[in-house]
Amino acid sequence: DADVTQTPRNRITKTGKRIMLECSQTKGHDRMYWYRQDPGLGLRLIYYSFDVKDINKGEISDGYSVSRQAQAKFSLSLESAIPNQTALYFCATSGGRGTEAFFGQGTRLTVV
């Protein structure tokens, strides 16, 4: 079984719709991250959380929100999706400094 699981794997949604991407991990790590991947732009950090009560904005948080429901779960929401949010979204978890980050398989989101 994968250490980090993202659902859905693929999603097509219409402009203006609300959508939630979910992430769960079995590593027992406190730190969780959401990134988006775009060609030529690499991985950009959207939000991160270092424990259940901690939520921090990344470099591109506008238009997104997150919820840390439990140590193992970190969901990303697009309140009103727009076409330039079309991207591949990755969730990751790590144990902090000195440890490896583990990634989900990605969610390919298309906003039409």
Added chain:
Amino acid sequence: AQRVTQPEKLLSVFKGAPVELKCNYSYSGSPELFWYVQYSRQRLQLLLRHISRESIKGFTADLNKGETSFHLKKPFAQEEDSAMYYCALLLSGNTPLVFGKGTRLSVIA
């Protein structure tokens, strides 16, 4: 703010040729540096971290604090090395893992 720079978007080499993927960072302290790799249709996975000073799949990377670089090297490229490579930076304290824009390595037979 900390920053990771990978100057090459695409690097094409012939099989058996040496490979060097460049990574520079902007931070004057003691960061942790990593290389992650993403093979086609797979999730990102850790390739190397500087604190381990190890060689994985023939790749090595040395942290040069004077040049603030962490270049990834392999003496003889293989076709299976074709992938997207990301350099990543982690500072001390409660800071997030930050990635460069990535370099796509294409090894030509």
